[in-house]
Amino acid sequence: MTTLLVNEIFETIQGEGSFTGTPSIFVRLQGCPVGCPWCDTKHTWETLPQHQVNSDIIFLKAGDSPSYFSVQSHDLLPLLEKQGYTAKHIVITGGEPCLFDLNEFTTRAHDKGFSTQIETSGTYEVQCHSDTWVTVSPKINMKAGMPILSQAMQRANEIKHPIAMQKHIDELDALLHKENLVNPLKELNDKSQIKATPFQSPMVYLQPISQQERATALAIKTCIERNWRLSVQLHKYIGVE
Ligand SMILES: C[S@@+](CC[C@H](N)C(=O)[O-])C[C@H]1O[C@@H](n2cnc3c(N)ncnc32)[C@H](O)[C@@H]1O
Ligand SMILES: Nc1nc2[nH]cc(C(=O)O)c2c(=O)[nH]1
């Protein structure tokens, strides 16, 4: 039996990565110890008993708040189904969703015809259905100093890296090398001999931190050089949650 702590549930358009533009039900779980200084969901970091509420309040809440409710993972899908959402894609994010075992919830969702996706920092083991799309956004050298797990990197269907400066790209390169996930096109450019495949596998996305102009320019330039992809947090440009 797994207990999930849920900060919010809402229906919107996925604004990041390969599923950008896909109507999605977002389940944001509570708690994250990683400490990224630019994190856009800091209200999910702490799990304080005084912020626990019942599920009705979560469905009513607007804006960022540290309140959350507790639910058994087998009860979460029925709760979502009651909301009358039309989206068939469920994105589990946080906070850090891989603090929780997501096998039961994702399996029930797939059994009911949903597709699922997890957004994770790569600092915890990814526990989910084999068809869940896993987005790893590896948090290299963050405040808590937590290592990126090979299990998460090797499970990733896409790697989505938030960047603001060249150092962040260099850190990603080192991690991809360590995990043997090097972009064949980069090798081709470097050595003019390795056979190129058209796309990196897993796909690599660069995501400018906080829509900064210089970060966006660097991400565009690097994506073109490497044949990587750009992820611009579409929801922040179109003003949806
Ligand atoms: C809030 S995190 C939650 C999931 C998980 N803890 C993680 O970091 O992947 C969701 C996504 O937003 C990205 N993100 C958070 N703050 C951001 C910011 N200010 N600018 C760009 N991306 C950001 C993260 O890198 C991650 O890909
Ligand atoms: N629309 C929308 N797309 C998103 N993709 C990843 C998000 C996240 O916070 O994990 C997010 C989010 O918060 N909103």
Ligand code: SF4
């Ligand atoms: S790992 Fe994710 S939720 Fe945690 S601080 Fe970093 S961006 Fe925020």
Ligand SMILES: [Mg+2]
């Ligand atoms: Mg977000």
